[in-house]
Amino acid sequence: MTKKTTISDIAKALNTTAATVSRALSDNPRISDKTKKLVNDTAKALGYAPNPVAAALRNGRSKIIGVIVPYIDRSFFSSVIRGIEEEVKKHGYNIMICQSLEDKDAEAENIDILINARVAGIALSLASNDESHLKKIINHNIALVTFDRIADNLAPHTVAADDFEGSYLATKHLIDQGYKRIAHLAGSQKINIYRNRQRGYRAALEENGHEIDNDLIISTNSKVIAGRESAETLLNLKNPPDAITSASDFSALGALQYCKSKGIKIPEEIGITGFANEPFTEYLEPSLTSVSQNTLEMGKIVGQVFFDQFNTEEQQTQYKKILLKPELIVRKSSLRTINK
Amino acid sequence: MTKKTTISDIAKALNTTAATVSRALSDNPRISDKTKKLVNDTAKALGYAPNPVAAALRNGRSKIIGVIVPYIDRSFFSSVIRGIEEEVKKHGYNIMICQSLEDKDAEAENIDILINARVAGIALSLASNDESHLKKIINHNIALVTFDRIADNLAPHTVAADDFEGSYLATKHLIDQGYKRIAHLAGSQKINIYRNRQRGYRAALEENGHEIDNDLIISTNSKVIAGRESAETLLNLKNPPDAITSASDFSALGALQYCKSKGIKIPEEIGITGFANEPFTEYLEPSLTSVSQNTLEMGKIVGQVFFDQFNTEEQQTQYKKILLKPELIVRKSSLRTINK
DNA sequence: TAACATTGTGCAAACGTTTACATGAACTAT
DNA sequence: ATAGTTCATGTAAACGTTTGCACAATGTTA
Numbered sequence A, B: 001m002t003k004k005t006t007i008s009d010i011a012k013a014l015n016t017t018a019a020t021v022s023r024a025l026s027d028n029p030r031i032s033d034k035t036k037k038l039v040n041d042t043a044k045a046l047g048y049a050p051n052p053v054a055a056a057l058r059n060g061r062s063k064i065i066g067v068i069v070p071y072i073d074r075s076f077f078s079s080v081i082r083g084i085e086e087e088v089k090k091h092g093y094n095i096m097i098c099q100s101l102e103d104k105d106a107e108a109e110n111i112d113i114l115i116n117a118r119v120a121g122i123a124l125s126l127a128s129n130d131e132s133h134l135k136k137i138i139n140h141n142i143a144l145v146t147f148d149r150i151a152d153n154l155a156p157h158t159v160a161a162d163d164f165e166g167s168y169l170a171t172k173h174l175i176d177q178g179y180k181r182i183a184h185l186a187g188s189q190k191i192n193i194y195r196n197r198q199r200g201y202r203a204a205l206e207e208n209g210h211e212i213d214n215d216l217i218i219s220t221n222s223k224v225i226a227g228r229e230s231a232e233t234l235l236n237l238k239n240p241p242d243a244i245t246s247a248s249d250f251s252a253l254g255a256l257q258y259c260k261s262k263g264i265k266i267p268e269e270i271g272i273t274g275f276a277n278e279p280f281t282e283y284l285e286p287s288l289t290s291v292s293q294n295t296l297e298m299g300k301i302v303g304q305v306f307f308d309q310f311n312t313e314e315q316q317t318q319y320k321k322i323l324l325k326p327e328l329i330v331r332k333s334s335l336r337t338i339n340k
Numbered sequence C: 001t002a003a004c005a006t007t008g009t010g011c012a013a014a015c016g017t018t019t020a021c022a023t024g025a026a027c028t029a030t
Numbered sequence D: 001a002t003a004g005t006t007c008a009t010g011t012a013a014a015c016g017t018t019t020g021c022a023c024a025a026t027g028t029t030a
Helices: A007-014 A019-023 A031-043 A050-060 A075-090 A104-116 A132-139 A163-176 A192-207 A222-235 A251-261 A279-283 A295-311 B007-014 B019-025 B033-044 B052-059 B076-091 B104-116 B130-141 B164-178 B192-207 B224-234 B249-261 B279-283 B295-312
Strands: A064-069 A092-101 A121-124 A141-145 A157-161 A180-184 A216-220 A243-246 A271-273 A290-292 A320-324 A328-329 B064-069 B094-099 B121-124 B144-146 B157-161 B184-185 B218-219 B243-246 B270-274 B290-292 B320-324 B326-330
Touching: A007 A019, A007 A031, A007 B104, A019 A031, A050 A251, A075 A092, A075 A295, A075 B076, A075 B094, A075 B249, A075 B270, A092 A104, A104 A121, A104 A132, A104 B033, A121 A295, A132 A141, A132 A192, A141 A271, A141 A295, A141 A320, A157 A163, A157 A295, A157 B130, A163 A180, A163 A192, A163 A243, A163 A251, A163 A271, A163 A290, A163 A328, A163 B052, A180 A192, A180 B290, A192 B094, A216 A222, A222 A243, A222 A251, A243 A251, A251 A271, A251 A279, A251 B295, A271 B033, A279 B279, A295 A320, A328 B121, B007 B019, B064 B076, B064 B104, B094 B104, B104 B130, B121 B295, B144 B295, B157 B164, B157 B192, B164 B184, B164 B192, B164 B243, B164 B270, B164 B290, B184 B224, B218 B224, B218 B243, B224 B249, B243 B249, B249 B270, B295 B320
Parallel strands: A064 A092, A064 A121, A121 A141, A141 A157, A157 A320, A180 A216, A180 A243, A243 A271, B064 B094, B064 B121, B121 B144, B144 B157, B157 B320, B184 B218, B184 B243, B243 B270
Antiparallel strands: A092 B094, A290 A328, B290 B326
């Protein structure tokens, strides 16, 4: 059980004081170069490593970024988390992860924990529409970045995929492929991102001279089974769609399964697109066209936004609202260039 | 920017000292019940929340478990991480996540960071066979649990899936389904888990009167493309297999793709099983039989092992080597009860 | 009633930094 | 030679806990 060396040990070795050592190590201009060299050399010689806990206590701030997500093991979130980790690591920071389990109270509790841990910042994908508990973070002067499910009102900085654009791209792609009656599996309209996806769908239709038929818009949850049911409803219409653009890969998968079970050919008779580019989409038969949200990139940007803040001198009135360009990953489920 | 209340604030309010308040809050038997109640009440009234940073400095130990994995966004690891998080949260601990990127040096660096952060324990899935840098952890008297890719020699406590058993189960299942010539896509034999999977395959064959044909064992990496190539090799043998049990879902997927491309019927003409129960397996066509490693459970157990250690009075000579029972998830790719 | 144990609390140091303020030495300007 | 600057370092307090030791007040025993 080797005892760690401290700045005092270095000071003792050099017959100086901890203050000087501390200043030398942080490259304070008031310390002579000679002393700095001396300090750095003996620090190395003694195997000195700073104690972040002591620094955090003194500074009232840890070099930790807290991250709160609904579930760690959703591929979307784990990928964003990875991005955040890689970015903050560059600056000598670490991440502390919490799960909200989609529950507002658990989220509030996690916020308290992170505030108490004196984190330097909190990255958060909201569990619900209720963002009132975020005030605390701001009151404690802790940097806050919301991502994906962002807090429009309270959070100064936000990072999200451009859902409107993503959905627009997918819908436009179906139009370009010659599909005429394009349906939309919309997620819960209480949630921002799903509203935007529906808006993108509508905009693409309108701008390209397709009329909007409300019978073709089904509000559903993002489950496979819901996708199957919705597809059944749609295909039993007297004027059924020839394409489905879904706000979720899972409901798109359900639709795909239903069509296959009925012998409806994809993409020849019906085109399908999903949203999020879940890992499974590329392995489906046919592979599913989907909208990639560049999740790793999103995480890195979230990280960057923190350090942009930290570096600019406090007084922040410019808030960053970043929208990331999504990318349409075209696969077989929507590609029928043959018989356009 | 509300100032946090401290134990001294409580002490002042009650005309006593921080020492008494600290003891009262930690339910020290030397404090009278009357005082305890008084302290707890005013703590609540003043909105007191303990400062974990100060406690960590004083104790030389944070209520943090460090977790090091190759990549956060692999579904296996994100799921284990979730399990760890949920378990340690119960005890008022948090997790700090690092990535080794499969690199031994990055792993060693992360270990240093976590040691400096005075974490109470480190959970780690090894980046390489080299475990020499783990000594540091033990020397600093920090609890160490390795999981999945475990450190057999140095790490006192290990948690892993029973790879032998999982592979045995898959192979036995194929035998029970009446497959006669069962091939094995083996991962790199430098890695423990893949060696064990091959052993399970061999044992199942031997114990059930199947002879082992080394032509049917292909050592490959765990990529889709490698699976395709291996399947091609196998099916071009003059005496080709009628089943493939793979040590990886990805190479199993490759094999499945190859067979389909050649019009070979699954599971009628060839049975296929994978390993790890990746999320995509259930959505394949046909859905892929695979071995579930109960990753969430694995994470929870990892967490438990820490607190078992913390609770028993230090002197630990009994090391826990936990092997989790895997579960065979039977799906269509291996199920041909019809024409057994 | 003296000696002793028990109970509840206070005192003060320690964990390892950081930083406002003080100090002394050398240097510049008058 | 005196006052004012500048430079490099030292002093000491602070961050908020925890805990060994001391101590006074009470209760117990002989």
